[in-house]
Amino acid sequence: MSDDSDTTTDGPTRRDTLKYGSALAAGGAVAGCSSLLNGDSTQETATPGGGSYSVTMAPTGEVTFDSVPDRWAPYCGAFADMGVALGHGDTMTGGGNLDEFYTYVYDEIPGVSAPSDAIESHPEVRSKEAFYELDNDVHFYDPAMLINWFDWSQRDITEISENVGPFLGNLIFRRSDDWHDHRYYTLYEAFEKVAQVFQEQDRYRAFERFHDEFIARIQSNLPPVSERPDVLLTYENTAEPETFSPYRLTDLGTSKKQWRDLGVGDALSGTGIENLSTTNRGELDYETLLEVDPDVILVRGHERKSPAEFRDVVLDYMRDHPVGSELTAVQNGRVYRGGYLHQGPVHNLFLTERAAQQLYPDQFGRVTGDEELFDRQRVADIINGDIDDA
Structure with a gap:
């Protein structure tokens, strides 16, 4: 998409319950949009008991939520799997590159199923029209990836962030792309960010403990x-x-x-x-x-x-x-x-x-x-x- 794309939505932004950063409440500006791809990794604040909370992840920066998102879309199986792991698979609406979201592993987990309807109905969400159609509260997409792989512009990123929902994601599967000049995250660092978005820190910590015990047990038996x-x-x-x-x-x-x-x-x-x-x-x-x-x-x-x-x-x-x-x-x-x-x-x-x-x-x-x-x-x-x- 080019810089002269003018698709907009009339009226107020669609999410009264989602706000970008502290500047939104102060003066109506969308914090992070003018410098959306320069987010840092400053400490986030979260309020598990209710109220607004913020999550910070490069490259977007700080995103503030007034309530837990109830519609979401991931790019790739990694972020899709994180949402399922946190008990939110049923609110996933679609995503990007979902043909590589391998869901047969859930067949071995009692009482857990894949978000099959979302995968089948919207397996490749990458156009602005698709983002508008799904009307999600948050998008676990690296916005720099959309710009460098799918020809989005900064203006497109800002438009969808303001009119639909924020981006909060990072392409973490490899570290060899020149365009990815912002911070990388390990699997569990990224998983923790998603857990903060969904306010599922207890589930995240339980997964982290289980993972650490499993890896330690494996490593203790290596030749x-x-x-x-x-x-x-x-x-x-x-x-x-x-x-x-x-x-x-x-x-x-x-x-x-x-x-x-x-x-x-x-x-x-x-x-x-x-x-x-x-x-x-x-x-x-x-x-x-x-x-x-x-x-x-x-x-x-x-x-x-x-x-x-x-x-x-x-x-x-x-x-x-x-x-x-x-x-x-x-x-x-x-x-x-x-x-x-x-x-x-x-x-x-x-x-x-x-x-x-x-x-x-x-x-x-x-x-x-x-x-x-x-x-x-x-x-x-x-x-x-x-x-x-x-």
């Missing part, structure tokens, strides 16, 4: 560093892969969290090969992969396949490839699905469990087995608000 594999994380969503887009595990984006927690080595270390980004679309061929010859290859883009389907389709093709068949990981059958790009707190539990079993079957069981490494019922209890013992 020595010298026995851990060097891993190549790639993206290639075709059934017959010929080239592979590289990811670097040293990139601190949230999409690599499970691999960092599991202490694996980056097979591309020292190669000079950069992480996939908006500007770096380079790909590796089989000859380059053979020079690196990683212990394990993780291929993203196949999350709709079961482990068996992935092996029968992708791994078997690599086994028949004249160069791919020479790779150590292929010969040892250590080529696996690489997990989602956009993971929230519930996703992360399942992806960490899967990754531990892919990489360390002697310690955690085989990925095709039925061993569970975390308590699904306890997760369900937290999501459903039963957190006294969580």
